[in-house]
Amino acid sequence: MKPELRSLRIAIITRNFATHGGGAERYAVAVAEQLAARHEVHVFAQAIEHDDARMTYYRLPPMRKPRWMNQWLFAREAARLTRTGFDIVHSHENGWAGQVQTVHVRPMRQNLLPPGSGLVRRVAQWLKIVTSLRLMTYLRLEAARFRCPGRAIGVVSATLRDEMAASYPASHACLHVVPPGVIVPECVPPKEEARQALGLPQDAFILLFVANDYRRKGLDTLLEALAALYRSLLAGEGVGANSFAQEAFAEADVRMNSHLQVKPAHLIVVGDSAQIADYQVRCRSLGLAERVHFLGRQKDMNPVYAAADLLVHPTREDSFGMVALEAMAHGLPVIVSRAPYCGLSAALTDDEAVLLDDPTSADELGQALRGLLDDAERRAALADAGRAVAARYDWAEIARQYEKLYLELAPGNR
Secondary structure: OOOOOOOOEEEEEOOEEEOOOOHHHHHHHHHHHHHOOOOEEEEEEOEEEOOOOOEEEEEOOOOOOOHHHHHHHHHHHHHHHOOOOOOEEEEOOOOOOOOEEEEOOOOHHHHHOOOOOOHHHHHHHHHHHHOOHHHHHHHHHHHHOOOOOOOEEEEOOHHHHHHHHHHOHHHHHHEEEOOOOOOOOOOOOOHHHHHHHHOOOOOOEEEEEEOOOOOOOOHHHHHHHHHHHHHHHOOOOOOOOOOOOHHHHHHHHHHHHHHOOOOOEEEEEEOOOOOHHHHHHHHHHOOOOOOEEEEEOOOOOHHHHHHOOEEEEOOOOEOOOHHHHHHHHOOOOEEEEOOOOEHHHHHOOOOOOEEEOOOOOHHHHHHHHHHHHOOHHHHHHHHHHHHHHHOOOOHHHHHHHHHHHHHHHOHHHO
16 A cells, blocks of 8 residues: 655745746746645745745845856755755756756757767867856756756656657656646636737737747747738738738738638737847838737736637747647637647647647748638637647646655655
């Protein structure tokens, strides 16, 4: 008979503990919230925007620049503070502390030294690494997660598991796929109310894009595809390839409404990005300035999902793709890159999402957009299938998977 898991004193290590961060941050918070119902949870972070009376918070001072030095100092201080006094140390960051690790992103070693690269390239890359204190620090911190025996390493997708095993073969036996969960909303604001609160047009078909790294998650491709969609509706009208007069857009709206039976398409972009100003310039050059709405960071995403009609996630690299799962939970049809570009897609079928073969192809994305804009039944079917997908990813079950790992590793439970 297996022993019962007693209440544990757990240290959580993550530099940013906030629900409005990226997928890794939301993952760490959600797991901690589940664990706090049964265990004593202590959070060690540099940025904390979370308030839960069941948790104890320790704010570690950050070093703003250089980032690589800040990461090393955080790893050192977190290791010092959690060396004793805890049954389990669960880290979401590169470093040497923690019996349990969760890896959220492709390893740097995979990017710098991809398996199968030729000898000349590998020698050149190693020269680049050994002459850069920044790269050496990042790689040493990453490798430190796999040096100590007796660790369990959670990875958020099978795609990431395979990348980790290729970059760090000795870690293969320690890897466990523990995907993110999602909270299926019980109550969301009506679409009209959500759009009014966010300052969005009521008479538009709204596409949603969510990311902090706009380029890596495919905003360039999406903007090109959206502009191309309008150009296709104005074929033969003498409209320039890279810009539109507002009169031309108005004509395209009329044709979109008559040919595709949908309202004019607008795009909302959510995420905290230093590149917003550059992308606003790009939108103006494409004639999309009045069709693209940059909302910045949103602490509460429920109104955003409620306001949208379709999520577009043409990511070039995403270990899982939590935003796609969250959109499905809110009943949105989803266009998303196939695996290996997006880890979630390895578990999806063409009946559950529109899967892009090439996330850099504006032509493919434009065809996918037009296909969905022109097919309300297909959108409804994808929305229903997406809800069923989201129901399979429950945060309570994710936390139980970690508790099974704790049971194997906590001193009093061995």
